[in-house]
Amino acid sequence: MMRTELAVISTANIIENENYQSILQLPVKNTLELFQSFGILLFRGFKVNHTEMKDFAQQFSSRFVLDKDRPIIDSSNKFVTLVDPGMHYVSPHSENANSPFRPDLVWFCCAVPASQGGETLFWDGVQVWQNLSEELRQLFISRKIRFLQKFPVTDWKRFLGTGATIADVKRTLNNIEGLNYQINSDQSVSIEYCCSAVVKTKYGNHNAFANSLIAEYKNPRGTVTFEDGSPIPVIVINQINEVINRLTGVIPWQTGDLVMIDNSRFLHGRRSFADTRRRIFALLSYLK
Ligand SMILES: [Fe+2]
Structure with a gap:
């Protein structure tokens, strides 16, 4: 059993x-x-x-x-x-x-x-959300976050299949909510993705602070900001880390x-x- x-x-x-x-x-x-x-x-x-x-x-x-x-x-x-x-x-x-x-x-x-x-x-992420201060919860309910990423050809071919073309990239990326993209002259693809840091869980529809904010904040190649491009204050990151370290x-x-x-x-x-x-x-x- x-x-x-x-x-x-x-x-x-x-x-x-x-x-x-x-x-x-x-x-x-x-x-x-x-x-x-x-x-x-x-x-x-x-x-x-x-x-x-x-x-x-x-x-x-x-x-x-x-x-x-x-x-x-x-x-x-x-x-x-x-x-x-x-x-x-x-x-x-x-x-x-x-x-x-x-x-x-x-x-x-x-x-x-x-x-x-x-x-x-x-x-x-449900526990993390519940343990954040009211102030932080309000902040992330009212403001979305934005991730910037750049994918060389080898990366998107790996994701879409080795035979994939720019037309496939466009088909895949068109009409996705929160997503803007640009195809660069070397055929690399830059994406800008805006989403909420707090998501609804698949089961139970609970709020969860389940995202890539902390990891991307630390990643020297990653760029995460608020949706309008303004930086996420260090004090906010520190407060999230404090909660995360306890859980x-x-x-x-x-x-x-x-x-x-x-x-x-x-x-x-x-x-x-x-x-x-x-x-x-x-x-x-x-x-x-
Ligand atoms: Fe992972």
Whole structure:
């Protein structure tokens, strides 16, 4: 049977395997109900590999999407990738929330944990929102934020397919709310995306502070401002960080662990590490 542990802040909600041969035997309906209420689940003891991760994810997903800059791990499983390259700390973000192409679900599975560090971190955006001051909540209700990004040809071909053309880019980007784009002379594409920092969760329609603001603020290549281009004050960022630092959840990886994250509600990140053997695979999808 399934057993869950309600979240204490330092652990994910855990479904431990007690008598199944494979994660594919877990009842989908029950799992979905748990996922809808918790928004993050850690499956432990099922010895999940990257192929099973995709097969399991398939049961909840209408389609998979490829992230623009992560290496694919094998050609027969072309949506399964390694996680963000490097070994550095990754600050809180919802996946691709700086663009209109935000997936519903983020999946991670662990082939090799780092001997030290490298834990995936997570934050419940509903809790973050509830813990922000009234002043900050008013600020982000009344003002949208704006992300600027530039995609070289190789990036958008990776996202749209190697045979994609500028016409495909236009077809994909036309008529999206909050999006302006420009095709540059070298065929790179610049986008400007305006959205609210507070989003409605897929399940329950709750307000969640689930976005890419903090990560993009720290990213030297990223540009995030208010919608009119004015800077987001450091004091605002510091206040958000104060709340976020109090609400950090930690996934101490074991080999074969699988994590399923509601990207409309949760932010994730990771601790830095030094162990080059660490192998965590990622998969992004839309709900059925
Ligand atoms: Fe991520």
